[in-house]
Amino acid sequence: MPVLTRLVPSPLVVDIRAGALNDLGLILADQRISASGRIAVAVSGGSGAALRQRLAPQLPGAEWYSVAGGTLDSAVLLAEQMRSGHYDAVVGLGGGKIIDAAKYAAARVGLPMVAVATNLAHDGLCSPVSTLDNDAGRGSYGVPSPIGLIVDLDVIRQAPHxxxxxxxxxxxxxxxxxxxxxxxxxxxxxxxxxxxxxxxxxxxxxxxxxxxxxxxxxxxxxxxxxxxxxxxxxxxxxxxxxxxxxxxxxxxxxxxxxxxxxxxxxxxxxxxxxxxxxxxxxxxxxxxxxxxxxxxxxxxxxxxxxxxxxxxxxxxxxxxxxxxxxxxxxxxxxxxxxxxxxxxxxxxxxxxxxx
Known part of the structure; x- marks a missing residue:
């Protein structure tokens, strides 16, 4: 009798706990997402940028990109900036807008993407969709879902209620x-x-x-x-x-x-x-x-x-x-x-x- 099954697309790693960000570099290496440490990190000017100083020492091979909000233009610009970087993966560090921009940019350059959430405002954290503002208003774009999701409860507690x-x-x-x-x-x-x-x-x-x-x-x-x-x-x-x-x-x-x-x-x-x-x-x-x-x-x-x-x-x-x-x-x-x-x-x- 044949055994029928289907593959379910899902993240390679999901880490939800207090202090998870302290192990970000180890998580990326241990899960074989980026053994070389060559990653592109997309951050906002707010919560993401505030964490850069804390995380930079454990990510010595990373290049940091500031993303100006969750717009289609900013996502396309991010993709263009990353094209010559020869990265293993993209890390989106921030709220939903930055993560959506990073998902879209990663899809354009063919890289896996890891979402590091600084708030829990909506289900875009792990979805196969990027919602981005464009000239016509706001659009939803199909993208691969993140290969990893990291949620540090210590960071989430600092987010606005x-x-x-x-x-x-x-x-x-x-x-x-x-x-x-x-x-x-x-x-x-x-x-x-x-x-x-x-x-x-x-x-x-x-x-x-x-x-x-x-x-x-x-x-x-x-x-x-x-x-x-x-x-x-x-x-x-x-x-x-x-x-x-x-x-x-x-x-x-x-x-x-x-x-x-x-x-x-x-x-x-x-x-x-x-x-x-x-x-x-x-x-x-x-x-x-x-x-x-x-x-x-x-x-x-x-x-x-x-x-x-x-x-x-x-x-x-x-x-x-x-x-x-x-x-x-x-x-x-x-x-x-x-x-x-x-x-x-x-x-x-x-x-x-x-x-």
């Missing part, structure tokens, strides 16, 4: 995204990858049920591990489907309609997930999401991220245009503006009843 809590919103939104995927299977016959759903939903439910706060190491570890699982789920699916449904459509719409006012990615996705779950009629799960988001200081209404009700309604109405061909509860209900307004007003009342 908002940049860590946002990651919780992003991971919890997996639950809504998976529900949208299963809705599409019922309504359109779209194929669902059960393994991808199992990993993405498990990551979301772990954060939904974790009793701790981001002051607790146990929650930081759970969040970092959940971000890894989300990234692997997207690798398995070959798309962002297990982590991106109506929640992310709403997030993208906010970014497009209000580019200078948008909040953290995970903040918007968490709000989008709670509202999308309400639209699907699952009031019990909506209440759970609202409780968890509020407990971590994340927004559950438009006003809490600086938007009027009408602006949020406009974003929800526009949202299906951000992912043509993706079927979610928004496409299923196909609500007009007055209907969305009524649904959002009812949702706000439900939020009040849960508080």
């Amino acid at each position: 908002r940049f860590v809590a946002a990651g919780i919103g992003d991971v919890v939104s997996n639950i809504s995204a998976c529900a949208d995927w299963e809705l599409s299977k019922r309504e359109t016959g779209e194929q669902v990858d059960g393994l991808a759903v199992a990993m993405a939903r498990s990551a979301g439910e772990l954060l939904l049920r974790h009793p701790g706060t981001i002051a607790d190491d146990s929650l930081l570890v759970a969040l970092a591990e959940s971000l890894v699982l989300s990234g692997i789920a997207m690798n398995i699916a070959g798309s962002t489907r297990p982590s991106s449904g109506a929640c992310h459509e709403i997030n993208h719409a906010i970014d497009i309609l209000y580019p200078t006012r948008s909040a953290q990615h995970g903040e918007q996705c968490g709000l989008g997930a709670a509202f999308a779950t309400y639209l699907r009629g699952d009031l019990g799960l909506t209440g759970q999401m609202i409780e968890v988001l509020q407990r971590h200081g994340l927004p559950v209404t438009a006003g809490q991220i600086g938007f009027s009700d009408e602006e949020f309604v406009a974003a929800v109405h526009y949202a299906p245009q951000t992912r043509p061909g993706r079927f979610t509860v928004l496409e299923h209900l196909d609500l007009d503006t007055p209907a969305i307004r009524d649904a959002y007003n009812d949702y706000v009342k439900h939020v009040s009843s849960c508080s």
Whole structure:
């Protein structure tokens, strides 16, 4: 009888613990990522640059590149600068924008990439996607996922609360995204990858049920591990489907309609997930999401991220245009503006009843 199996793309090394950065050089050598020590390190002008002085002695063969934010231009420039370096690997050291730029640049020059996170704001840490600002707004680009992920809890504790809590919103939104995927299977016959759903939903439910706060190491570890699982789920699916449904459509719409006012990615996705779950009629799960988001200081209404009700309604109405061909509860209900307004007003009342 034949044994059927499939290979699951995943990082070669995942190191999540206090003090992990103290062993960065050893990790790269021991895992055969860079035995020679010839690496390119991409850093931001903020948290990444502040760590350069600490890390430079253990990376004597590294060349350091300052990256000006998460834009397509900065990622392309980084790739051009690295072309003649003959490196073994690229290390992206910083927040999500720097890691996304480093992933894109590494893909252009054909090098493996190691993500060293200084915050846990969203699941781009381990995903096969780079989200970069471009002349048309913001685009998502397919790239190989990082070959390694290093999260030093001592560094994460120094990140702004908002940049860590946002990651919780992003991971919890997996639950809504998976529900949208299963809705599409019922309504359109779209194929669902059960393994991808199992990993993405498990990551979301772990954060939904974790009793701790981001002051607790146990929650930081759970969040970092959940971000890894989300990234692997997207690798398995070959798309962002297990982590991106109506929640992310709403997030993208906010970014497009209000580019200078948008909040953290995970903040918007968490709000989008709670509202999308309400639209699907699952009031019990909506209440759970609202409780968890509020407990971590994340927004559950438009006003809490600086938007009027009408602006949020406009974003929800526009949202299906951000992912043509993706079927979610928004496409299923196909609500007009007055209907969305009524649904959002009812949702706000439900939020009040849960508080």
